[in-house]
Amino acid sequence: MKALILSGGKGTRLRPLTYTGAKQLVPVANKPILWYGIEALVKAKITDIGIIISPETGAEIQEKTGDGSNFGANITYILQDSPDGLAHAVKIAQPFLGNSPFVMYLGDNLIADDLSEYLDEFILKNLDALILLRKVSNPSAFGVATVNEKGEVLALVEKPQNPPSNLALVGIYFFSPEIHNSIEILKPSARGELEITDAIQNLLENKKLVSARELKNWWLDTGKKDDLLEANRIILDTNLTSENLGIIQGSTQIIGRVKIGKKTKIINSTIRGPVIIGDNCYLENCFIGPYSSIADNAKLTDTDLEHSVILESAQVLGIQQRIVDSVIGQRAKINLVLKRPKALSFMIGDDSHIELT
Template structure:
């Protein structure tokens, strides 16, 4: 079995951050979102993985993620020249996939469940497709499945006004090679894309076996700022552990689960976990509150930060009011003028510079 990870989206919902970088490389708990999916695939025993990239961010993804050695996998990068839909991505990847069954994993999704039991169900049932579903409170915002009592998919409806269920499609699928024939039969949708839901519906109408399975754990789509912050919170809650590799002076206080990378210096700070701090950071006279992730080479001086994600090489200096619920891009500089509001909220793209004035 092979895998196909889609990492070609432009990340319009995370702009301005994604004007200068790939959304799949934005870190959650200091690890690129894309890597969580690759690790999950490898944990399920699949090591031959294709990565769909686009012309704008593909080189960055390839440089950061490498050839797969770090994951124990072999990565093949596949260029999708235009954003023409998920089914189009599969079509572009057909020379790589050939006749192999495969997992398709959207690179900005995170799921808690392992893939092993899903793959076992796919093999045991001899499915042509297996889709993953999660009950949601607002099914009109998603692709929704109508499922029989036996767990077979009867119909897929994209953003229905009257949903037949509250079961939304998660961005992880398993397909047999029959999906290629189905994709060859569909036409672009109203938005000009080849939709994977149309291809799956074609399988259903052809009498092929399309099964469904509900996730038992969480599912996170990290396409927007608040979703990404929530993903950061959940990952830190589930996965973080205390690991102090940097230097901490006697005036600092570390509470709860806190990870501090090699070469980082903590001077007169209070850090209340769960928090992860990368390598070669400098924190001085700071309070770092729970659910914060601070990437490598960040400088924080006289800063009060909570429930936020700070990307590499950013600086926050002399900001004496609390920064909360913020996503701060690479190389951003924030400094404060004399008069200050009570609270600050930011979403700043890479290379931004902010000066707060009265």
């Protein structure tokens, strides 16, 4: 069994962050989103992994993720020159996949369920495809499945204007090599892409074994700011354990589950968990509220922060108003020139510099 993680795409919904970096490397609880998918596959004992990358962000993904040895995996990188659809990604990966069954995993997705249960069903029933589904409130934004009471897939449609159901395709699919035959005869959709939903529909029309399972727990597509913050909240809520490897000085209070990295110095501040703070950070006269993640080498002074994600080497200085629901990019700098008595919310890309005057 092999795996194919899709980590290309331009991440337009997460701009400005993704003007300068890959959306799959944006951190959730100080860990790149992509790495959660790799860890989920390795946990299910799938260790031969291909990662689809783009010309724009592929080098960064390779540099940060490596050859897979840190995860107990073997990673092969596959370049997709242009984002021509999910089925196109499978098509260019065929030399890597060979005749092996495989899991296709969209690299900006997070799920709570263990993949092993679905993998076992896929193998036991000798399926040609097993798709994972989740009820959503806006099915027209996704691929949508119609399923009977036995879990058999009746039809699929990509981003329909009038959805036949509210069951969206989660970005995780199990395929036999039969999917390659379906992809080979595909024509581009109205969007100009080779759609994986069309390939699965072709399997159905040729009486191949296609089944569906609805996820038991949460699923998040982290393609937008609010989804990213929600993913950060859920991971901190469910996975974080307390650890303090830093230096605590003055009247600092640590309340609840808080993880503090090496050589981080916290002075005269209150940290109310769940909160994760990376290595080599400096915080002074701050209140850091629940569901906040602060990456390595960040500096915060005179700042009140809650439900936010601060990326590596960012600086937030002298912001005496409350910052909420914000994502601050790598090396970005925000400092206050004139006090304004109101809460602030930001979505700031890498290397930005903002002064509030």
